Amino acid sequence: MLEQLRGIVQEVNAAKDLQIALDIIVKRVRRSLETQVCSVFLFDADLNSHVLMASEGLNKEAVGHVSLEIGEGLVGLVAKHAEPVNLQDASQHPSFHYIEETGEELFHAFLGVPIIHHRTVLGVLVVQHEDRRRFDESEEAFLVTLSAQLAGVIASAEATEAIEGVSPSGHKISDTVFAGISGAPGVAIGKVIVVFPKADLSQVPVRQAKDVAGEIEYFARGLNKVRDDMKELHEGLAGKVAEEERQLFDVYLHMLDDDALGNEVVELIEQGNWAQGALAEVANQHIATFEGMSDPYLRERAVDIKDLCSRVLFYLQEGEEVKTEYADDTILVSDELTPAMLAEVPAEKLNGLVSIKGSGNSHVAILARTMGIPTVMGAVDLPINLLDGKEVILDGYKGEIIGNPSEPVTERYINTIKEQDELIAGLQELKDLPCETADEHRVHLWVNTGLMSDIAQSLEQGAEGVGLFRTEIPFLLSERFPSEQEQTRIYKEQLEAFSPMMVTMRTLDVGGDKALSYFPIEEENPFLGWRGIRVTLDHPEIFTAQIRAMIRASIGLENLQIMLPMISNVNEVNSAMQLIKRAHRELIQEGLQVKFPPVGVMIELPAAVYQTRALAKMVDFVSVGSNDLTQYLLAVDRNNPRVASLYSAFHPAVLHALYHVVQDAQDEGKQVCICGEMAGDPGAAVLLMAMGFDILSMNAATLLKVKSVIRSVSLDAAQDLLDQVMQMEDAQMIRSAVDLTLYNAGVDRLLRSSRTN
Numbered sequence: 001m002l003e004q005l006r007g008i009v010q011e012v013n014a015a016k017d018l019q020i021a022l023d024i025i026v027k028r029v030r031r032s033l034e035t036q037v038c039s040v041f042l043f044d045a046d047l048n049s050h051v052l053m054a055s056e057g058l059n060k061e062a063v064g065h066v067s068l069e070i071g072e073g074l075v076g077l078v079a080k081h082a083e084p085v086n087l088q089d090a091s092q093h094p095s096f097h098y099i100e101e102t103g104e105e106l107f108h109a110f111l112g113v114p115i116i117h118h119r120t121v122l123g124v125l126v127v128q129h130e131d132r133r134r135f136d137e138s139e140e141a142f143l144v145t146l147s148a149q150l151a152g153v154i155a156s157a158e159a160t161e162a163i164e165g166v167s168p169s170g171h172k173i174s175d176t177v178f179a180g181i182s183g184a185p186g187v188a189i190g191k192v193i194v195v196f197p198k199a200d201l202s203q204v205p206v207r208q209a210k211d212v213a214g215e216i217e218y219f220a221r222g223l224n225k226v227r228d229d230m231k232e233l234h235e236g237l238a239g240k241v242a243e244e245e246r247q248l249f250d251v252y253l254h255m256l257d258d259d260a261l262g263n264e265v266v267e268l269i270e271q272g273n274w275a276q277g278a279l280a281e282v283a284n285q286h287i288a289t290f291e292g293m294s295d296p297y298l299r300e301r302a303v304d305i306k307d308l309c310s311r312v313l314f315y316l317q318e319g320e321e322v323k324t325e326y327a328d329d330t331i332l333v334s335d336e337l338t339p340a341m342l343a344e345v346p347a348e349k350l351n352g353l354v355s356i357k358g359s360g361n362s363h364v365a366i367l368a369r370t371m372g373i374p375t376v377m378g379a380v381d382l383p384i385n386l387l388d389g390k391e392v393i394l395d396g397y398k399g400e401i402i403g404n405p406s407e408p409v410t411e412r413y414i415n416t417i418k419e420q421d422e423l424i425a426g427l428q429e430l431k432d433l434p435c436e437t438a439d440e441h442r443v444h445l446w447v448n449t450g451l452m453s454d455i456a457q458s459l460e461q462g463a464e465g466v467g468l469f470r471t472e473i474p475f476l477l478s479e480r481f482p483s484e485q486e487q488t489r490i491y492k493e494q495l496e497a498f499s500p501m502m503v504t505m506r507t508l509d510v511g512g513d514k515a516l517s518y519f520p521i522e523e524e525n526p527f528l529g530w531r532g533i534r535v536t537l538d539h540p541e542i543f544t545a546q547i548r549a550m551i552r553a554s555i556g557l558e559n560l561q562i563m564l565p566m567i568s569n570v571n572e573v574n575s576a577m578q579l580i581k582r583a584h585r586e587l588i589q590e591g592l593q594v595k596f597p598p599v600g601v602m603i604e605l606p607a608a609v610y611q612t613r614a615l616a617k618m619v620d621f622v623s624v625g626s627n628d629l630t631q632y633l634l635a636v637d638r639n640n641p642r643v644a645s646l647y648s649a650f651h652p653a654v655l656h657a658l659y660h661v662v663q664d665a666q667d668e669g670k671q672v673c674i675c676g677e678m679a680g681d682p683g684a685a686v687l688l689m690a691m692g693f694d695i696l697s698m699n700a701a702t703l704l705k706v707k708s709v710i711r712s713v714s715l716d717a718a719q720d721l722l723d724q725v726m727q728m729e730d731a732q733m734i735r736s737a738v739d740l741t742l743y744n745a746g747v748d749r750l751l752r753s754s755r756t757n
Contacts, residue, residue, distance in 0.1 A: 073097030186374030188352030190329030467697020532566025626676030
């Protein structure tokens with residue numbers, strides 16, 4: 001049966017539209033199972049019914065006309081319980097509903113299986129036979145397997161028709177919602193302009209070079225043309241974004257340097273590969289490496305490499321430049337958006353961004369947040385090939401795109417846009433005000449940084465310090481371990497920019513999922529592997545050089561804090577502290593006037609949660625990494641669309657773990673901070689404040705929203721809310737209780753901020 005399954009799936013995948021796909025399914029399944037009837041019912045939300053969309057064996061006149069309401073008949077029973085129903089004599093079942101138009105009175109045996117996509121029942125696949133018999137286990141297994149494989153194809157076909165404003169049964173519909181992930185908050189209404197990569201790296205054939213020197217020269221010319229393009233885009237962004245943001249294109253240029261990707265390509269050409277093949281091989285190797293990383297920020301770097309190399313390939317293929325015409329209200333859409341694509345659009349014409357692939361950690365999402373452009377990432381079900389020129393609504397708060405918007409919905413979103421503009425203008429007034437509650441309880445708002453481009457926005461939003469500086473960025477952008485002097489220069493820039501405010505530098509957090517090109521690590525399970533503090537303790541020469549650079553950079557500033565990642569036991573802290581003390585002594589022996597910096601630990605593993613008190617005794621402060629802690633507690637990769645809906649920082653287990661950490665840290669008299677998306681969620685921030693967190697560290701874009709909420713509530717009210725939700729057993733109930741509190745506080749407009757689910 002495996003060959004039959006493959007054949008059916010291949011045929012359906014090649015179908016031009018939904019109806020053709022369904023007709024193929026019923027014909028092939030009927031033949032494969034040697035049964036007399038095969039039918040497909042699809043749920044039509046417009047009719048709120050399951051409609052008979054295709055059938056072999058029932059009356060053809062019934063197709064498209066017969067429908068069953070939700071829960072009606074055996075089809076409704078299958079859909080309701082989302083599980084197969086296998087009956088020897090369907091007419092004897094209490095849920096049997098006879099429909100004369102179908103002509104099914106002759107058929108007794110009935111097997112129906114649900115067609116499920118992303119937990120949603122799309123419809124029911126049914127086979128029937130006139131004999132009174134149960135379909136056997138192999139037949140039922142065949143149908144279940146087939147429906148699971150075809151669900152994605154049917155969902156895609158339905159989406160294709162939905163964007164054209166047509167329901168499965170052919171009725172005209174409006175306000176079709178396509179779900180994604182919030183990349184940058186805000187709402188936009190506009191015309192879709194679809195853009196594609198310059199060239200396809202996956203379609204380059206293997207071919208030997210006839211003239212090695214000529215191929216190297218040819219490749220060099222292509223590189224130079226892309227360098228010129230990047231410089232032009234860099235100059236084109238002048239005045240539109242901060243200079244630090246434009247430095248992203250300097251990073252791109254560095255990737256093309258002779259000692260980076262360019263050198264690897266030349267080496268392959270010298271071995272006899274032609275320029276296009278060498279480029280594709282090097283690019284695809286790097287893309288695969290980054291795509292295999294579990295760290296979402298680093299995984300998104302694969303998109304940058306793919307974009308750059310496809311631009312070089314475009315010139316190698318001597319492609320003809322296609323001039324894109326941008327609408328005045330452009331919603332830019334691509335399979336994988338890149339910063340370079342964004343930079344090519346005139347700023348005054350760009351309303352919003354949509355990427356079929358990617359997450360909120362992509363470079364383009366980071367850039368969009370700093371530029372204030374509403375963005376949706378990971379809209380995997382959006383039929384990109386039919387979008388060009390269509391009017392859509394983009395909801396960056398919810399991570400949704402609405403096709404065929406009706407007048408009432410459009411009007412509602414127009415009002416939302418006006419409201420968000422007023423809100424942003426009003427929040428700026430809070431920049432220089434203290435973050436304290438109505439009853440004068442003080443909370444400190446810090447920021448998370450990694451790129452130099454984060455500095456300007458952080459200071460503009462009134463950040464009071466840095467709760468997390470990701471020091472691995474310079475290591476990732478280098479072709480070797482950066483020297484102590486190089487690291488000192490980078491760290492000093494951060495410390496000087498925020499002085500006299502504290503800057504918390506996390507020690508090198510690589511390994512496993514974040515392998516450096518010059519320090520590769522391959523593991524079967526990188527999430528639980530050799531990473532973070534485990535790597536640097538095994539390589540004290542790397543750890544000591546970094547600590548020396550940090551302390552050296554703080555001379556005359558004294559605003560450095562050092563934080564240790566991925567701590568799971570006290571021995572790791574003991575070992576790290578010994579190395580830090582040794583590095584400090586060495587610098588003093590060299591005649592430098594350096595102070596010993598505060599040292600803290602990151603609580604991001606469940607094991608560390610229950611050792612908080614022991615760990616807190618050994619360090620100066622404790623910081624919770626909410627993203628990883630939630631991910632590890634719930635065993636959910638939030639960037640995996642199959643399970644992302646299970647990721648919720650409002651899960652009772654997460655809240656109880658956080659409360660436990662705060663109480664144990666405070667019992668030891670230690671300052672406690674939380675960094676991650678949860679800290680930047682206005683509703684979650686109220687709970688975190690009530691728990692007793694001293695510092696909330698977040699993305700700079702959310703800082704003023706959090707400040708607005710905290711200034712609008714009292715500590716007493718927040719603690720009452722915390723007492724209430726800590727008795728709840730469901731994340732959605734907790735979220736609703738938090739939303740109600742914000743509503744009562746008069747700051748419900750901030751509920752539209754990017755959410756922590």
